[in-house]
Amino acid sequence: MTLNVDLSYGTVFVHFAGTRCSVRKIPDFVRAYDSFTKSVSHTPYTVYAPTRNSQFILGLDGADNALILCCVEFSCLFLQKLRGIVFSPLTRTAGEIRVSGKLINYEKVGSGDHVVLCLPGALGTIKSDFGPQLKSLPGEQLQLVAWDPPGYGKSRPPNRDFNFDSLHVDATLAATMMKNLGYKKYSLLGWSDGGITAMLLAAGFPQHVHKMVIFGANAYITKEETEICKDLRDVDNWSPKMRAPLEAIYGRDYFKKAWETWVDTYVGIYYDRGGDICKKDLANIVCPTLIVHGVQDPVVPIEHPYYLHENIKGSELILMEKGKHNLHLRHSEEFNALVLKFLTNEKATV
Incomplete structure (x- = not known):
């Protein structure tokens, strides 16, 4: 069994019997799964709960040992502990x-x-x-x-x-x-x-x-698209939700200037190069x-x-x-x- 972990994206990939199962990190396992409180609340494991397509609920401790807390197929019954498995961080x-x-x-x-x-x-x-x-x-x-x-x-x-x-x-x-x-x-x-x-x-x-x-x-580029771009040129007319990710990267002023320049260049291809x-x-x-x-x-x-x-x-x-x-x-x-x-x-x- 190989357990590949990428904690930065909150995802664990489990390779078991040739099948890859994806599970997502649950910050508060006890609240999500009260029935397992007695089994895991006093263990040092970081616990992961399954997505709808996964088969296992997993735990991972600080020593890179893994614990299969339960198998979903068997009504979440405690399955087994596995220590010393191959632990392979997702590169x-x-x-x-x-x-x-x-x-x-x-x-x-x-x-x-x-x-x-x-x-x-x-x-x-x-x-x-x-x-x-x-x-x-x-x-x-x-x-x-x-x-x-x-x-x-x-x-x-x-x-x-x-x-x-x-x-x-x-x-x-x-x-x-x-x-x-x-x-x-x-x-x-x-x-x-x-x-x-x-x-x-x-x-x-x-x-x-x-x-x-x-x-x-x-x-x-078509004439229709130049008009679409012109309508989108002023980022002040965008919703805050649309602007926020790019403003966080570039800052409000530079993002506004860069986007306007991108639009002008894109539209220019239509007029100077026939699109x-x-x-x-x-x-x-x-x-x-x-x-x-x-x-x-x-x-x-x-x-x-x-x-x-x-x-x-x-x-x-x-x-x-x-x-x-x-x-x-x-x-x-x-x-x-x-x-x-x-x-x-x-x-x-x-």
Whole structure:
């Protein structure tokens, strides 16, 4: 039995008889499970309670010994103690690396042989854009590598240089970063602008890309989208809930200025380049590709996933009926299941 623990994200992965079960941390075990008070209240164990899909309630003590407190299948009866089991912390590394003169913040989670590079969206960062994925996807099969793109998050200073070729530059820098980190082959997981970066990387460096998952992405900009962007330009009109995560990262004044510059650059692509972001690059994508899109996405119209599907050879398209632009955050369990199936060679279906 192998117990992989990532306490920073509050998740434990249990590998038992070849099956991975996920359990979540419960801060106050006694209140949640009164029937176990006599059994565990005087033990030094940190206790974890099961999600609906798990089979065990677990405890972990300070000496890295594990206790199976009960088995859900048997009406939560006390099952057995196991001491001296293999305790394997879920490998997690945060660091900085200089790439083409830019200092890039990155994070690695998991130790699987299949490496996946996570690419955030506009002004996005590792944790703001991929928290649920870093929490649940890494394990025995997958290792996730995520970055703060140049000029975003902790990959500052300098601040972001917004121009029509920013995402092309990101694609080259991301490929160089992965090479410098020692990865020769990896898959891509890209959201929104990060999805565009993923497509450019897959097209420009096909020898390094195993598979690709993109969501909320587009290869061109329409007149309709320029109007959507103009409506979103003034962050003072956003709800506090929408602003808060990015203001916490950048501060109110810089976030406002950076977002306005991003909008102006994005709209400028429509007027200066006919809206073409990476249409010509799609024919050069040869890796297996999964396109996921929210039917209710208010930012990227529904025509875009169909266009990508038609122009990326052999791609799969899955539409999430209740999904919006942030479908991987709002519906992370369903989304993560799709990604895991696709990356581990099972057909991704809903």
